Structures are given as structure tokens and as C-alpha cells.
Amino acid sequence: MTHEQLTALDRQYVLQTYGRNDVDIDHGRGATLYDLAGKEYIDFSSGIGVNSVGTAHPAWVKAVTDQASKLGHISNLFYSQPYVALAEKLCTRTGMAAAFFANSGAESNEGLIKLARKYSFDKYGEGRGTVITLNKSFHGRTVTTLAATGQDVFHQYFFPFTEGFRHADPNLDGVQEVSGHDVCAVLLELVQGEGGVLPMDVTFVQKLAELCKARDWLLLVDEVQTGVGRTGTLFAFQQYGIMPDALSFAKGIAGGLPMGGFLVNEKCRNVLGPGTHATTFGGNPVCAAAGCAVLDILDQGVLDQVKEKGAYLRQSIEDMNLPCLGKTRGLGLMIGIEVKGEHTNKELCAMLVRSGLLALTAGPGLRLLPPLTITKEEMDKGLSIMKETLGGLT
């Protein structure tokens, strides 16, 4: 099949909800991908932070195919090994008490919201269902997580949205301003991803954790993008000197298969009892086996190198001194680049993709989320494409 045939079929048979790049991807290995015509691309996107251990990592492929040939699915009405193994790995590596598995980031955040509302209902009764979220946050595309998202562009068309969310500026005064007797939790990303790769201030986060404790609000951390090693620790909270009451994860957890979930602390272990929360595919054996493989691969020296690789990419980009790019920011291999000059972030991103470097946008800037396993050689190839493509632009 040619690229033209593929895109024609897409336009005819697929709902056109995505602004796609005019590029197809057929296969790859690590952070090196190829289209149908055999053209090479360096992957600085990981399928939006999903391919945490790159494409077709041999240990990941083996775990997935072994499990698929053994047991592809069994409902949550039965015990099975892979999700228990993954839950144990996640809890022992974080100090959290127990896991729930879901299928996407939005669904995982819905779980956190239900957890907070039920925690509060059990203890205080009705009238305490409000969750504070932050401006420029992103929490998902369901009707409830759109309402949770602190960006007005997402609050259109789909009325009525779920009630019970208030958005605050990301500082203590901002949170105090919207607080009240109806609040049960604060939900935040420690590095806002879609909002523009905006790391939260450590002092603010620690003060917020104290405020949550004082008011008996649950501290909920959305680690859908920052989790699974992306920022240089297994979860970003581990660099902030806080312990969340619960955190969500998704994107990178199963290295390319759809999986999400959340972890809760001891205090919240019994909040969602039998019959209160469920999802048919949650903890699917193949996804869970993939998740175990991802964590094992991260343990084998990959996680240790994330910060170093991130620093190398950021330094190299800043050293290029390109007129169309400004400062870089981020944590680990979650990198934002300011855009300045005549071209928008979307235009720059499209040029990079056409030239063979898969990049992303976030807020008004560019965003890089390479596989955590990316090699020095792949980083250098990507950097030189960036320099050649954007070098002449003002």
C-alpha cells in the first residue's frame, strides 16, 4: 500500500477528529521508525509518551507474545498473575499501598475523582464533592475530565459538563482563593504536559501537601504523562518530597499497549470497596505483562540515565542557538522548548516531522518525549535534523 492509498482510505472511513501529520509509520526499532516507503524517522515523541521503552524492545515483545499465547484476557471476576505482579512492583517501588488498573489516562483520573468523593462522603456525608484543579492543567477528554481540565478551550460544545471542579492558579494563594467547605481534593500534574511542559514549584507543592493534610483534602497527582520514568524517577512525586494520597498513571506504563490505573495510600485502601468501581479490560493480562516488562527494563539501568539524557538534549538544543527557538525547560526526558520568531510551534513541528524527526507541541511551544531507551546515536541524529531543518529560520 502507498502513503496516498492509506491517507485516502483514512479520509473515507475514519472519523476526522485528529489533525494528523502527513506521514505514516509502518515499523521501527527503539527510537528509529520507518514509513511505508522506507524513509527513516527519529522518534522524539514516543507516540505521546507511550513507547517508554521504544518500539519493539525485544524483552517487551517477548513478554507480550508469551502472555498472548498463554492467556489474552480473563475478567476481573477471577485472579490472574500478571496484574498482581504489576501491582506489587508499582507499590514496592513507590511506597503506595494498592493499585487499580484501567485503560486510559482519562479513565484513571475519573477513578481518582471517584476515590476523593467517596472518601469524603464516607467521612463527612454529602456536600463535599468539589475537586480543585490548576489552570493550564490537562486531565483527559471524558465529560468529567474535561470539566477537571483547567483550560477554557476544553469547556465548549459538550454541555452540561460534570459539576464540582474549581480551577486555581498554581500557587498557594490561588488555591486558597477557590477553597471552601465543599472541597474534598486537589488534583494536579507536577509537570503540566499538554499545558506547555510547565514544572510546578517544589515549595508550592510541599505547602499544598500540608494544606491538603490540614483540611483533610486528598492530594491527587495526575502522573499520566510524568509517570513511568519520564522525569527521571519512576514517578515525579518522588522528586517533590511529598507522598500523594493517590496518583494516576497511563501513557508509558505498558510500553505501547492501552493501560492506565491508579495507586492509593494506606488511608485510601478501603474507600473503593466491592461493587463501587470496575472496568472490563482493567488489568488485562497482556497489558499487565507488558507493564511488568517495562518496569524490569527501566530497572536495568534505563531509569538511571533519564536525567542525563534529558540534560544532554536540552544543553545541545540551547547550544544550537537557533533564532526560532528560545529556552528549554522540563524534567528528565519531558522537555519543552519555547518558540519565538515568525513561525508557530505547529509550523516548526510540521517541518521537523517532514524532515524525519517526530516531535510534539504543547501549549505555545515544542515538546519532546523521546523513548527512555533512546541511544546517544539516535539523540545526535535527531539533534542534527533539528539543526538542519530549523537553522535557517528566523
Ligand SMILES: *Cc1c(COP(=O)(O)O)cnc(C)c1O
Ligand atoms: C494524556 C493525558 C491524559 C489523558 O490520557 P488519555 O489516555 O488520553 O485518556 C490525562 N492527564 C495527563 C496529564 C495526560 O498527559
